[in-house]
Amino acid sequence: MTVNELSNNDFLTPVVICDAGVEISGVYIGDLLSWVMNTLQEGQLWVTIMSNINILAVASLKEASAIILAEGVKLPEDIQETAKAKGINVLSSTMPAYETAKKLSMLGF
Amino acid sequence: MSEELKFTYNVDGEDFNSAGQASVSVKKNLRQLGIDPEIIRKVSIAMYEGEINMVIHAHGGTADVFVDDEKIGIVLSDKGPGIADISKAMQEGYSTATDTVRALGFGAGMGLPNMKRYTDYMNIESQIGEGTTITMHVKYQ
Numbered sequence: 001m002t003v004n005e006l007s008n009n010d011f012l013t014p015v016v017i018c019d020a021g022v023e024i025s026g027v028y029i030g031d032l033l034s035w036v037m038n039t040l041q042e043g044q045l046w047v048t049i050m051s052n053i054n055i056l057a058v059a060s061l062k063e064a065s066a067i068i069l070a071e072g073v074k075l076p077e078d079i080q081e082t083a084k085a086k087g088i089n090v091l092s093s094t095m096p097a098y099e100t101a102k103k104l105s106m107l108g109f
Numbered sequence: 110m111s112e113e114l115k116f117t118y119n120v121d122g123e124d125f126n127s128a129g130q131a132s133v134s135v136k137k138n139l140r141q142l143g144i145d146p147e148i149i150r151k152v153s154i155a156m157y158e159g160e161i162n163m164v165i166h167a168h169g170g171t172a173d174v175f176v177d178d179e180k181i182g183i184v185l186s187d188k189g190p191g192i193a194d195i196s197k198a199m200q201e202g203y204s205t206a207t208d209t210v211r212a213l214g215f216g217a218g219m220g221l222p223n224m225k226r227y228t229d230y231m232n233i234e235s236q237i238g239e240g241t242t243i244t245m246h247v248k249y250q
Contacts, residue, residue, distance in 0.1 A: 033161075034219035037154050038226075050214045054161075057129025061136060061153045086133075 001107065003066050003089050006045075011103045012068065015075050015090040016083040024065045027109045029097050033058050040064060045104065047097050051075050059088050066090065070097040114142070114176040120160050122169025122187075125213065131172050132157040142176065151227040151247045152181050158220040159185040159243055165210050166190065167241065180229070183245040191237040199225065 004020035006012065025043030030036045031050050040046055042063040048055060051073045059067050066089035069075060075083070075090055083090050093100040116138055118131035132153055139149045156172065163170040167189020175182035192198050198205075199221050206216030225231050230246035 031214055032217040032219070033214040034158060034217045034223055037157060038219065038223055042150075052213050053126050054128060054213060054215075057133060057157065060133055061129065061157055 001109075003091075006066070006107070007091060009103070009107070011095060011100070012091045012093055015069070015092050016080050017089050017091075018084060018087040019089060022065045022089065024109070027101060027104050028064075029101060037062065045109070047093075047100055047104075049073050049097065051079070053079050053082060056083055056086055056088055060086050064088075068093055068100060070095065070100050116174045116176075118172045118174075120163045120169045120172055120185075120187075122164055122167060125164060128161055128164045129157055131160050135172075135174050138174075139176070139181070144176070144181070145249065148181060148247055148249060152183065155224045155227045155245050155247070156183055156185075158223045159183065159245075161215060162220050163187045163189070165206055165215060170240075180246045180248045183228075183247075184242065185245075186240065186242045188240040191239060192233065192235040192241055193237060195233050195235060 001024050003022050007014045024045055027045045028040045029047040031048050033054060036058055040062040043065050045066050045068055046059060046064040047068045047070050049071050051069055055067060069092040072094040120131055121127050135156055136149055136153045167187035170187030173184040197203050201222045202218040204216045204218035210216050224245060228245040229248045232244045235241040
């Protein structure tokens, strides 16, 4: 499934979509950046409640297919601009990480 | 390649907004050189952790990355407070990061252990009040 296909689901709201055609390889959930650096695999969706600028560096270095901000966390506008500049896809979900993951699981991840 | 290549980066210690920039640049440069993606992955993780450490603890520093026929070398130097107890700092979960830094998602106590895990060689030289220099190698084999 691509990020574009994923973003058509009602439980997700696109925040920044740069590369809609990127293929999603799985899902990882975590908020401690060093854990994420250690564990996230290329192409995975990264579900987090962190919304500071540092998530963009981690997503870029680990080549996450997209960041999903759970719990309705908002991405500040200046960070949205940086995400666009870095080509990082960001979506948001109003649900907590677990419920978001359950929905993702129903999509086959 | 016969000659060693070297990239140097300044890591701004006052700016969390640019933390990770050096690592992202290194990744791009190594990719352009056609380095194996698995090697690039290891270098990126080790370098990012080191870069963040310099921002969190040492008001920034410099990062030198060397590329030769056998390995990628990373030398991170700062003039920060130094590491009081290196063996403790190497333990997973041990961190001296402030609450403010933890609120940003750092301070898991995984920085130095990740650097060790993803490199083939790592040496820490640190003097209290003078600074820290960390040398890491990632070998191609």
